[in-house]
Amino acid sequence: MIIRSPFLRTVRLGISSLLLHKLRAFLTTLGVLFGVASVIAMLAVGEGASESAQEQIRQLGSQNVILRSVKPPEDQQSNQDVRVLAYGLTDSDRLRIENTYPGVRSVIPVMQVPEEVRKGTRVCRPRVLCTRSDYREATGRVIYEGRFLSELDESLEEPACVLSYEVARHLFPFSSPVGESIRIGGEYLEVVGVVLPRGPVGQVSIDSSTEVGGDLFLPLSAGRRMFGTTQVKMRSGSRDITEVELHEIIVDVRKAADVPMIADACRAMLIREHNDKDWEVIVPLELLLRAEETKRIFNIVLGSIAGISLLVGGIGIMNVMLATVTERTREIGIRRALGAKRKDIVIQFLVETTVLSGCGGLAGVALGLIIPAIVEATADMPTIVTPQAPALAFGISVGIGVVFGLYPAWRAANMDPVEALRHE
Amino acid sequence: MTPQTQTEVAAELVNVRRVYQMGSTEVAALDGITHQFGRGEYWSIMGSSGSGKSTLLNILGCIDRPTEGEYLVGGSPVSTLDDDQLSELRGARLGFVFQSYNLIPQLDVLENILVPVMYRDEWPAWALDRAKDLAERVGLGGRTGHRPPELSGGQQQRVAIARALINDPDLILADEATGNLDSKTAEEILEVFDELHAEGKTILLVTHERSIGLRAELTMKLVDGRIDEVVENRSS
Structure with a gap:
């Protein structure tokens, strides 16, 4: 079949020349294939992890x-049978922040109670958080049904509680929990609402034996009345008594720009007021910035590794094309004698390298899309393939074909036709 | 030699020298050749090995350039042309037939015949029909889809001749075109050349075989890079 378009003719010729050495072409393509696939897969895993x-x-x-x-280190405690350890944040810390810093919308106290939650025979150990009505707003929890705690609950010390979705499902598998009562320790509380669950952070608990995960919220005032601030833990031969007024204080800042300043002020205040380092300050914004920085470094590292694998693929292409040029010296001489310009020879060989790297690139994109799916299914890791990643990887692979094909093509084009025709 | 008008001259060499540098010594493969090849003439260029016939053919075929002197094709000097223009000239006005056929193995018969057309800037409308006619003419009309390895030596050389004719060249240059063929097949190929000559084509045939050289209308004998004698072969 004769193709009239010069370009398509050259492409077809390139393909048929490559097919003269199928195995060699295939192996060369593999180099690019794995390079491209690793670029896409690594970016997808990296993107997923950082996201x-x-x-x-x-x-x-x-x-x-x-x-x-934060519980201070153990060595400060004596080896008595009964130990009372008081540490951590206090109500006065909270009031000091509330009264001192402008730009703070609210300062929310959280006290955690290490109690089981029961409904009939069903038991679970969620985080039991005693807090105020503005907790929901500050943490962005979404109501699934009923309502969240109210200011009235707080002031009346109501035995009301709000369950997170997973706790609700565990205790009330077949019906709505709203209006029902549950038992915590010796106390009964009425469920007034359910909130949607959130990511893994919500499940980080002081007591790690949580079976179901999730949260249960009740008014701080009711919590203090029912459970107090001291907690007793039985150990072999001793009892640990700890007294913690507040496990957490959430400072909700009006403007994101003020967050670092207020965080520093809180640190300074805590250093001044607490003898021990029994506290920590977590600034999600700082973590976010740090995570973004980490992601950037991660991307550079991944990009370099992937770049090296593509480079190796490119060198493979160049190596094969140099061998091909030597092998086809006579053909080059014939073509030159029959009217091919240097440019025609360059294009012919560049088309061959581009076909090689382009095929490798396409197969690599396919493999690069499959690998993240496999990782996600087997390793339970989130992966994100951004639309740019396959396009970028494919573009680079074609670019590498051109760049690494240039030298062999140039060598071919600059052969002396007389010498080339004499070549055996 | 009688002076010829420019339109009648297919190719002209004016005091052409081709010198190769072999270490510190210079070797003149062609040493001052002045000659005109008239349009429609059938020449054989003969000489012993090392006499400069291949070098002369390379210069006539524009794949090599003279060190000194001038080579003119159809009246225009080649020395002023750049590499691209020289390539165009080779493709459009010269036809090559090599000793070892030099077909491109990945291409079939028809594609091989069309190779010189492929490097034209535009694809001429007549190309495909002409290629088929030429294949028919050299007796390969039924084998246009075959690739070179599937053809005999004689058939491959016929494809090469068809390829040399595709652009209707001013000059057909044949370098020991029958050197790899048995005598019967060689005779068939030479008959094709005879026919082309009869049609008015200009043919330059390089050979070292006297019997083949004598088939041409005129013979140029080279010795040590110079023209030793020019003979008119009455028998042809």
Whole structure:
């Protein structure tokens, strides 16, 4: 079949020349294929990991500063049978922040109670958080049904509670929990609402034996009345008594720009007021910025590795094309004698390298889309293939074909036709 | 030699020298050749090995340039042309027939015949029909889809001749075109050349075989890069 378009004719000729050495062409293509596939797969895994990290941080609230109580190191405690350990954040810390810093929308206290939650025979251990009505707004929890805690609940010390979705499903598999009562320790509470669950951060708990995960919210005032601030833990031969007024203080800042300043002020205040380092300050915004920086470095590292693998593929192409040019010296001489210009020879060989790298690139894109899907299915890691990644990888592979094909093509074009025709 | 008017001259050499540098010594493969090849003439160029016939053919075929002197094709000097223009000239006005056929193995018969057309800037409308006619003419009309390895030596050389004719060249240059063929097949190829000559084509045939050289109308004998004698072969 005679093709009239010069370009298509050259492409067809290139393909038929490559097919003269199928195995060689295939192996060369493999180099590019794996290069491209690894670029896409690595970017997808990297993007997925950083996206889920950023999502977790975002759920903490980028406008929040979170203060947490931390148990001081054990060596400061004596080896008594009964130990009372008081540490952590206090109500006065909260009031000091509330009264001192302008630009703070609200300062939300959180106290955590290590109690089981029961409904009939069903038991679970969610985070039991005693807090105020503005907790929902600061953390962006979404109501699924009923309502969240109210200011009235707080002031009346109502035995009301709000479940997160997973806790609700566990305790009330077949019906709505709203209006029902549940038991925590010896106390009964009425469920007034259900909120949607959130990512893995919500499940980080002081007591790690949580079976179901999820949260349960009740008014701080009711929590203090029912459970107090001291917690007793039985150990072999001793009892640990800890007293923690507040496990967490969430500072909801009006403007994101003020977050670093307020975080620093909180740190300074805590250093001044606490003798021990029994607190930590978490700034999601800082974490977010750090995560973005990490992502950038991650991308550079991944990009370099992927770039090296593509480079190796490119060198493979160049190597094969140099061999091909030597092998086809006589053909080049014939073509030159029959009227081919240098340009025609360059184009002929560039088309061959581009066909090689383009085929490798296409197959690599296909493989690069499959690998993240497999990773996601088997390793349970989130992956994100951005639309740019396959386009970028394919573009680079074709570019590498051209760049690494240039020298062999140039060598072919600059052969002396007389010498080339004499070549055996 | 009688002076010829420019339109009658297909190719002209004016004091052409081709010098190769072999280390510190210079070797003149062609040493001052002045000659005119008239249009429609059938020449054989003969000489022993090293006499300069291949070098002369390379210069006549514009794949090599003279070190000194001038070579004119159809009256226009070649030395003023750049590499691209020289390529165009080779493709459009010269036809090559090589000793070892030099077909391109990946291409079939028809595509091989069309190779010189492929490097034209535009694809001429007549190309495909002409290629088929030429294949028919050299007796390969039924084998246009075959690739060179599927053809005999004689058939391959016929394809090469058809390829040399596709652009209707001013000059057909044949370098030992029958050197790789048995005598019967060689005779068939030479008959094709005879026919082309009868049609008025200008043919330059390089050979070292006297019997083949004598078939041409005129013979140029080279010795040490110079024209030793020019003979008119009465028998042809």
